Amino acid sequence: MTHCVQQLNERSLQLLKTLVERYISDGQPVGSRILAKDSDLKLSPATIRNVMADLEDLGLVHSPHTSAGRVPTASGYRLFVDSLLTVKPLNTQDLTRLHESLSAQQDTNGAIGIASKLLAELTQMAGVVTLPKRDIVCLRHIEFLSLSNNRILVIFVTNEQEVHNKIIHTDKVFSASELQQAANYLNSIYSGRSLMSVREAVLKDLRNDQAHINQSMLDAINMAQLAFNHDSKKDDYVLTGETNLMVFSELADRTRLKNLFEAFNQKQDVIHLLDQCMKAEGVQIFIGEESGYQAFQQCSLVTSSYSIDNEVVGVLGVIGPTRMAYEKIIPFVDVTAKLLGAALNPKFTPPF
Amino acid sequence: MTHCVQQLNERSLQLLKTLVERYISDGQPVGSRILAKDSDLKLSPATIRNVMADLEDLGLVHSPHTSAGRVPTASGYRLFVDSLLTVKPLNTQDLTRLHESLSAQQDTNGAIGIASKLLAELTQMAGVVTLPKRDIVCLRHIEFLSLSNNRILVIFVTNEQEVHNKIIHTDKVFSASELQQAANYLNSIYSGRSLMSVREAVLKDLRNDQAHINQSMLDAINMAQLAFNHDSKKDDYVLTGETNLMVFSELADRTRLKNLFEAFNQKQDVIHLLDQCMKAEGVQIFIGEESGYQAFQQCSLVTSSYSIDNEVVGVLGVIGPTRMAYEKIIPFVDVTAKLLGAALNPKFTPPF
DNA sequence: GGTTAGCACTCTTCTTGCTTGAGTGCTAAT
């Protein structure tokens, strides 16, 4: 893509920029006459037509039919957002709205939900936020309850107030008192330490064959590990305002819309996309076909990762038609991600 | 509605029936000529036109425009399903599919999910199943964890393996040991009894001023009550195959579709409708505007309640366009409800 | 050589008018 920037002179880029801006605001293919007036360059439509022909050869713009003006392609948008975009600062109304709503949230799920809702509402598109995944989980409390047939219900509370539960299957049958003992043991040695570190410590102690480590305690650790492992996999997201996408004429086609919403329901494709975004720092964008998924053909995804304690734990973003106001959406997503991170950062909690 | 049946003679009803059947299968307004051929009655189109005029006066059918044949109205459909319908037995393929899939399910949520999925898949419309609500909940285990500022995290396990959690706010501040004591007390006296009955017993004991009842125990009960109360309210449903509705031309209008899907997301209106259905035994139907909700204008909802231990605990159904094959859908929903009830019925669980 | 004016051409969109077919309502005859 970058080679394009070099291949093209200043003027062509300027024209592409105005073209994209114009198309984003109007939704109509833009012709040479409009472009001549819109751009600050003093050029005649005829000249602009020549430039357009070049841009079309490079695959940056495309003409729906012979007499229809030009529309940016995915590559055109890409070049635009990468090199030509002049971002507009977030308006203060939205900023205060975001700040107030997010900082007022007490618990994680609430904050995630609100973030998703705000993304959708303020952009009038769809908002998506992944649940934060922290592999270093602090255990607050753990409880084992035996069910029938070697099945054990594990309930554990992490990070102050997140309750998880999982049914695990064990080889050995445990008595109620054994389970109680195991839970007590885990609850006593966990004081906000991460699961990994505790597990290592226990294994080390076991090797040293110290008296206070017995098999059932290791069992307990293993059970917890089992439960944690499976639970940390649950990468999921909160999607809000999907219905906003129904009004866009780009997505009017019924089967296309159906495919899109089915992808939202399946979740896997979206998760895969969001995972890719999480690897990159800062704002990450997929434009139209770039995502590689049929269902997202006409959609763009603007995301940014958010962090807790300087560690990237999730990603949030906006889904809309490729023809969206990137210059506004990009800073908006960026700021929201930062504010969500701030809202989720561990706050002071009084000792128990 | 019933007065219509009496006002109309056999012949008119017969004609209405064929009209509705024809419209359901074709989706086109049906004219007098077609009706003359379709119905077994040996009547000329002209006669039928007269009858149609009568039916139109009664508000049972409606003409989109002067030269367009007739289409059933909501009342027309209503009369049809109430008095004219000849239900078709469920085909054996679907029956075995339902039976096998549902009886294979181990846990409640799995069964609910599968039921919803089957409803959607086999009808090619949307399937909905409410989560079962049992107000006589058997408590298996309860745990209190203090958070900051009078907030207490209550975790309780009901009916073998359903884990609920709720943060409650209390006037008084409890120490960790008080909470432990309260939990122990509750865990000891609950042995599968319903919450109501225990609460009454405790209050009675308190009045009798017996030594083993103290304030903190009452607090415990109150806390549990608080947590339960709020939790039992969470009537929720599992909706599947909404996207199937996108292909129906009746719902093609984008804003209409948006409203419908927003109603699905809000949930409250749908819950209200489903609640109404739960009160009635057997299959319950809302046709088009009958529901009273704007968003469901062009939709019909066919539901049936399902029971555990002969007690109605939930409702399940199918949402589709008013023009649906009621004669198939009704028995289908009926059977699914019964099979789901059977799948959910408490099975033998070995003692712990 | 880059830029521009001019011109022929293309293609969409809108309108208009026309035809066809389906279906109705009414009336008069059976």
Place this chain on the structure above:
DNA sequence: ATTAGCACTCAAGCAAGAAGAGTGCTAACC
């Protein structure tokens, strides 16, 4: 009470034409 006949209405489809927007190309211009 039923039916045949007829005038009427309306949607949908089709063709032709006009308007408008925009292009590509060529030749002239600075």
